[in-house]
Structures are given as structure tokens and as C-alpha cells.
Amino acid sequence: MHSRSGPHRLLFGRMYEDVEIERAAFHGKRRVFCIASAGDTAIKLAETHEVVACDINPTQLAYAQQRAEGAPRETGDAERAMNFARTFMPLIGWRSEYLHTFLNLSNLAEQISFWCDHLDTLRFHAAFDALMSPAILHLIYQSQLLTVLPPKFGSILRKRMECTFANHPNSTNTYAKALFLGETEIAAVSKSANIRFVQSDAASYLESCSPGSFDAFTLSNILDGAEPSYRTRLTQAIGHAATKDAVVVLRSFAEPPSDLTTNHAHRDRSILWGVVDVRKTLEF
Ligand SMILES: C[S@@+](CC[C@H](N)C(=O)[O-])C[C@H]1O[C@@H](n2cnc3c(N)ncnc32)[C@H](O)[C@@H]1O
Incomplete structure (x- = not known):
């Protein structure tokens, strides 16, 4: 078991990426x-696919593997930072009963009017925008990652929240609940046999695979803050490891370029992403 507090820390106790995007995009794909x-x-996709789950961080990889073997969730640095941020909710007038009522709504028009009437207040704007300012984010995140964040990231994230509430019922949105209330699903998942865990950076591992090894790739937002040379290398490694009609999903916190026709961010219920790019590997 790797230390949770050494140079490799447990950063994420859960994922903030809506796996329904991958489930739809990878329908009929095998590896x-x-x-x-x-x-x-990985655990969700392993219900219907053969999965290789790769991570550069050995602590994160060991945690994912334990979860796939049935271990319950733990708290990572991301959840600790969000738990801390949530302690300020009463100061901006966000009462717990409002939040619970809001997050149990299913009617989209009611969600937006509740959001505007009770939660999307000037005090929330001021506090959230301050929390998402470069000065505060610098205390938590590496400067490389911050270079991809759009200016006025707080106001951009507030727009992403409103878009999610306008398009997806809250009552079934476990991602929104995790962000606003903290973890609500701590139970262990049942064991997943169909996953192989690999500690590596993604490009090195894919370069080492036989040509045509994978029908689908989901890359989280690993290119946010990466060097341009790593992007080129990863693209080539994917081209090498992909089958002919393979699909890639890549997320980013950045705002989408206006000509990005393959962006599915509006379908991702986890609120955070500006880009959820779903495309054929040939176009990647
Ligand atoms: C990019 S982070 C983002 C987390 C994500 N937003 C979520 O909701 O889980 C996800 C994981 O990518 C891993 N990672 C980052 N760069 C990587 C790379 N080049 N190759 C493999 N894993 C990488 C990190 O160690 C981390 O565990």
C-alpha cells in the first residue's frame, strides 16, 4: 500500500467526469x-468492456485498484479542499435545507428558478469568484494547470453550473451532489474483474503496446497544462495503439475553441468541463 501523504498523494477520492459520455461513445467497442x-x-466501463486503467501516480493507481476490488471511497486532497470551501456556505447564506431541496429537484424550469431565487446571489458570486481566483488556486494547484484556466474562471464555472441545472435533473445528478454536499455515495462497489491496472504515463504505455490494441481511449484532462511536445507524443502513441475506428474522449477545463464541433461538454453532468471532446482517433 502506498503512502497517502508522501510525494505521491491521493488527490482524488472520486472522479468528477460523467461516465455516461464514455458509455455512449464506446458502445460496441471492446478494449x-x-x-x-x-x-x-474504469469500474463502470468494465461492466461492458475490457479495460486497461493507467495512472502516473502510484498512490492514485493503488486506490483505484482497491476500489475495483471492493474497497470503499476515501477522501483525497480535492475532496478536502472542497470540504473546506463548503464550511463558508453559511456565511454566504446558503442554508443546508435550501441545498438539499434544490439538489432533489427534477423539473428543469423549477431548478433554474430555485437557483436564481435562493442560491445564485451576489454574495455567492463574490465568494465563489474569489475562491476561483488565481491567487487562491495557486495555493492548491500546480501553476502548469492554472495556465489553461480561462480568465474569470469563477464566472465561467458559474455559467457551467447554470447550464447543467438547465439541462439535467438534479435528483439523479450524483456529480452535482458530490460538489455541493460532499460525498453521498461512500459505499463500496462490487468487484470488477475486467480491469488491468498499469502504472505509467499514458504516452509511454501506449507506445509500448502492439499496434491496434485499443478500440477506445478516455484521457481525463491529462493534457491540461502538459507541454506541447507531450500532446504531440500522446497523439502519436494513440494513433499507434488504436484500431481503425477507435474513439477518444478528452476533457479540459479550458473554454472550447469556437470551431470545436465535437464538444459534448453540455452532456457531462459533472459541471466542471469546458471541453469534453469525443472524436475518432483519426481526427485527434
Ligand atoms: C488528470 S487528473 C484529473 C482528475 C479528474 N478530473 C477526475 O475527475 O478524476 C486524473 C489522473 O490523471 C493522472 N495523470 C495525469 N497525467 C497523466 C499522464 N500523463 N499519464 C497517466 N496518468 C496521468 C493523475 O495522476 C490523476 O490520477
């Missing part, structure tokens, strides 16, 4: 390459 992170995507 899937995914980033392990907290294991949620």
Missing part, C-alpha cells in the same frame, strides 16, 4: 484505455 484516477470510470 478501452482509460486514466485510472479514482477508478470510477
